[in-house]
Amino acid sequence: MIPRYTRPIMAKLWSPEEKLRIWCLVEFYACEAWYKLGKVPEKDYQIIKEKLTPYMEEGFTEENIKRVEEIEKETKHDVIAFLTHLSEIIGPSSRYLHLGMTSSDMLDTTMAWLMKKAMEIIIEDLKRVKDVLKHRAYEFKDTLMIGRTHGIHAEPITFGLKLALWYEEMKRNEARLNQALESISYGKISGAVGTFAHVPPEVEAYVCEKLGLKPDPISNQIVQRDRYAEYMASLAILGTTVEKIATEIRHLQRTEVLEAEEYFSPGQKGSSAMPHKRNPILSENLCGLARLLRGYLVPALENVALWHERDISHSSVERIIVPDATTVADFMLARLEGLLKNLVVYPENMKKNFNLLRGLVFSQQVMLFLTEKGMTREEAYKIVQELTMKVWQDKNLNFKELVLKDERISKFLSKEEIERIFDISYYLRYIDKIFERVFEG
Missing domain, CATH: 1.10.40.30 (Fumarase/aspartase (C-terminal domain))
Incomplete structure (x- = not known):
């Protein structure tokens, strides 16, 4: 994702340095499992551990990355290039790395770890959005406004009800994200076609436990991509909820409505041509990013059906859509949190608009x-x-x-x-009951 829509926390997670660090962890933990099973000699294990510990703890340098890229130009295979570079670092003992493994053992287990961490960040983002929605819902619980259906005045509501509705939808998003988090938290070290022919299940179990993952009950060469599709679908739905909120704010900020408005900071400019403009640019930005986020779902769905025990057609897609989707989702939630926290509300305009149809x-x-x-x-x-x-x-x-x-x-x-x-209180007599169901139920 371009830097404009990338927060530092996601930039670090999806950096080449972090990817190589987790690759290294997977390879080392597999080697360590073999060592515990008696397959790797003590001397070689200690050499491998000593040589790799700095990289597992501090990460790889730009020089390391360039060296891997240089090797890949010849091998045309990124995993082999990485393993070759590890052999340069370790020496002859490196022969005990990658025993019985296939590239996807390392790649899919690493991706599971990264996607798990990304989702944990996004869930924390969402919780902060929920906190703001709850606070502002109670702030405007009794603030009268007109409810609109088809864009036309319908019956009385309160602005707090609108915020409570968004809060409840975010609760459902949180449940979906947690389910996706569970589904994606599976690694695999089962070999070329998933039969454990050259690596025992004990190695897989050990690696997954060390990384905070679970062993996939069954795999072929890869973890099945329905897990990825579910993950991406949960993000797409989340993005659509963000768009729903942003679209409503845009409507409420229309000049002739002006019931709510994005905060316009001192020195901010709305237009290069019209000095008077105060545009809902944050909401518009979120609507655009939601389109992008939804767009990542279709390729994820198309990645589910692969040839036989695996082909590589999914790989190029995932290298783009997974980092981008999680980065965008994180950015959107952070932006939405600030937008809602600073949203300017105009109760008098709400009252004025409510009376427009004269009863x-x-x-x-x-x-x-x-x-x-x-x-x-x-x-x-x-x-x-x-x-x-x-x-x-x-x-x-x-x-x-x-x-x-x-x-x-x-x-x-x-x-x-x-x-x-014509007593408005009659229409709003169950507001407290609704709030109780949303926030205390």
Whole structure:
């Protein structure tokens, strides 16, 4: 991923230096397992341990990376190039590295470790977003605004309800991410076609335990890519939730709506041409990145079906989509956290917009009260719609006043009952109950 959308924590995780460090760990732990099984002589094991410990603890240098790349130009095989460089570092004892293993034993186990760490970072990001959503939901729990369906005024809600809805969706995202984390946390050291022909299951178990992974119950040359597809799907859905929130903020920041707005810092500029502009650039950026994140899912799905016990068509794809997707997801959540934390809310504009339709948003309640009093639903709907259309067409009319004056309605409803119909608190009487279900359930 380009530096613009990469945070340092992900840049370090997906760096060439970290990849080689984990490759080295996998190879060393496999060698150590063989040593414990009596296959590697004490002297050779100690040499290997002494030579590799600095690289496992401190990582590989730029010089090491260049040397591996130099060897790969000749071998046309990155794993062999790496092993060749380790042999240069270790000397003759290096013959005990990679015993009975295939390249994918090292590659897939390393990828599992990296993807596990990346997901753990993303889950922590998500928890921080949830914390902000919860705080702001309670802050605006009783802040009245109009609910909109099809973009048109519907019935009263509160801004806190909107935030609570997003919080609940993030809870579901967290559950999906945790499931993906579990599914991806499997390594394999089972040889060329998964039969353990030249390396016993004990080696696999040892390596996986040392790396905080579990042995895949069964594999062929690789860990099966449905695990990767599930992982990428969870990120794609997460990105879509972020886009949903960002899209709503963009709508609420429209000039003619202006119920909420991204924080506009001192010295910030909105347009090179129009000095007055205050654009929802963070939200727009998140919507764009969500498209990118979703786009990584299709290649991951296409990687599931490989030839026989494995082909290499998935490899080039994963080298791009996995680091990019996790890096983008991390960036998006960090940006969303800041956006929500600093979001400027305008309750007075919410109230003003709520009153724009002069009482029309209470139409359903009028209809329901009439049917409760004995009028047929069809007749009640007809009368109420007739009055609402008059208000739509004449901006000087008020729906409540028309209801109070209509003799057809007054036969069924008293003035006190009509006043109760237009009481906003009636619509919001279950807010506390909803919050209890979301935040305490």
